[in-house]
Amino acid sequence: EVQLVESGGGLVQPGGSLRLSCAASGFTFSSYEMNWVRQAPGKGLEWVSYISSSGSTIYYADSVKGRFTISRDNAKNSLYLQMNSLRAEDTAVYYCARGEMTTVVIGGYWGQGTLVTVSS
């Protein structure tokens, strides 16, 4: 069974940093592209970042470019999102999502999400 479990969320002050993790199991992690998607309270979904299966290709949404860094450790079956210079508008539930090998899609499988709150 495919499982994605996010962790690392919490309360952080504006300007602070946080590192999210996504532990993957039930599939060959190193074969799949991964994405981070966020959802601010009461708002819609926003794609945040993409990383290819090998980690060699990365994309970011303009809203986080230069502040967030996506990475993965295929040996540990884990995906990460390093978030720096956090702002109030970064407050959201952050989901990790697994792409699919046969097509271009954000997420065939999703984690349950982890809440990040940026507030003083």
Place this chain on the structure above:
Amino acid sequence: QSALTQPASVSGSPGQSITISCTGTSSDVGGYNYVSWYQQHPGKAPKLMIYDVSNRPSGVSNRFSGSKSGNTASLTISGLQAEDEADYYCSSYTSSSIRYVFGTGTKVTVL
């Protein structure tokens, strides 16, 4: 890169069919057959309902179907059921400097 445009809300009675539109540009929806649709119930993670414009993942009801014409994609739910009441989001691959874009989201209400 702006979000894809969806109607804020769509409603229908049980058994009816409804259609949700998703309008983009030639750089995303119109340029690629990589449009997908997600269903999200309150407090839950999104669920993939349609990929590659019109394909259903295993386990998704055939009451859900997708199509595309030009820069506009559509999701149709036929035989509307109470369990279909949820938020629906389209997304597309984009040729811009980012990779993906979501739609603004549509709240489906079953009357």
